[in-house]
Amino acid sequence: xxxxxxxxxxxxxxxxxxxxxxxxxxxxxxxxxxxxxxxxxxxxxxxxxxxxxxxxxxxxxxxxxxxxxxxxxxxxxxxxxxxxxxxxxxxxxxxxxxxxxxxxxxxxxxxxxxxxxxxxxxxxxxxxxxxxxxxxxxxxxxxxxxxxxxxxxxxxxxxxxxxxxxxxxxxxxxxxxxxxxxxxxxxxxxxxxxxxxxxxxxxxxxxxxxxxxxxxxxxxxxxxxxxxxxxxxxxxxxxxxxxxxxxxx
Ligand code: PEP
Numbered sequence: 001x002x003x004x005x006x007x008x009x010x011x012x013x014x015x016x017x018x019x020x021x022x023x024x025x026x027x028x029x030x031x032x033x034x035x036x037x038x039x040x041x042x043x044x045x046x047x048x049x050x051x052x053x054x055x056x057x058x059x060x061x062x063x064x065x066x067x068x069x070x071x072x073x074x075x076x077x078x079x080x081x082x083x084x085x086x087x088x089x090x091x092x093x094x095x096x097x098x099x100x101x102x103x104x105x106x107x108x109x110x111x112x113x114x115x116x117x118x119x120x121x122x123x124x125x126x127x128x129x130x131x132x133x134x135x136x137x138x139x140x141x142x143x144x145x146x147x148x149x150x151x152x153x154x155x156x157x158x159x160x161x162x163x164x165x166x167x168x169x170x171x172x173x174x175x176x177x178x179x180x181x182x183x184x185x186x187x188x189x190x191x192x193x194x195x196x197x198x199x200x201x202x203x204x205x206x207x208x209x210x211x212x213x214x215x216x217x218x219x220x221x222x223x224x225x226x227x228x229x230x231x232x233x234x235x236x237x238x239x240x241x242x243x244x245x246x247x248x249x
Contacts, residue, residue, distance in 0.1 A: 006230060010041060107147055114126055169187075216242055
């Protein structure tokens with residue numbers, strides 16, 4: 001039995017002062033538990049404040065929302081894995097749907113970003129998911145596995161064992177619509193099978209999270225779905241009390 005993983009993606013919310021207040025409040029109200037993993041992804045500018053706010057609380061992991069593919073150089077406006085690692089991040093989202101569909105990130109870039117994360121000692125969480133028209137055209141499996149296999153293409157089996165993945169149907173992100181538990185289980189099973197072909201039986205140990213309008217109301221049923229090892233949550237993670245309630249599911 002895997003311990004469930006709860007990832008808060010704050011997106012473009014909370015500057016340094018608000019990030020510090022949120023994390024101090026959360027740390028005060030949440031007693032460390034060894035039966036789950038909690039990760040918070042603030043905007044890059046707020047990472048240091050978030051890290052400082054929970055110094056000494058190893059149970060509260062800070063992650064980045066994005067990194068660039070290279071470690072340093074002439075990439076104006078970007079942040080590298082080296083930098084977020086130095087700031088205290090241990091984890092990074094790669095290929096979030098907003099990176100893919102708002103900023104035009106390609107599958108090949110997600111592969112390079114996963115490699116940059118691993119090279120610098122960060123755990124990548126590779127996010128994949130289909131658009132509504134792709135689902136309606138019956139292309140979910142093809143899209144998800146293409147994003148998935150390309151995203152992992154630069155990683156060794158050993159590195160794959162240290163990562164996490166998330167299925168986030170694009171039509172469910174920030175829309176209030178969620179996949180059914182059965183739909184999530186189906187896609188997770190395809191991903192588990194793809195992982196098995198890379199790393200064998202150890203694939204069972206790799207967390208596969210679900211994301212897309214997870215809330216305090218639906219978290220329990222999604223977490224109970226076959227093959228779902230955790231949740232990646234945007235909007236519902238912005239309220240400390242609401243997030244505490246989801247993390248306690
Ligand atoms: C996300 O940001 O990954 C996400 C799933 O957002 P929301 O929970 O708001 O749908």
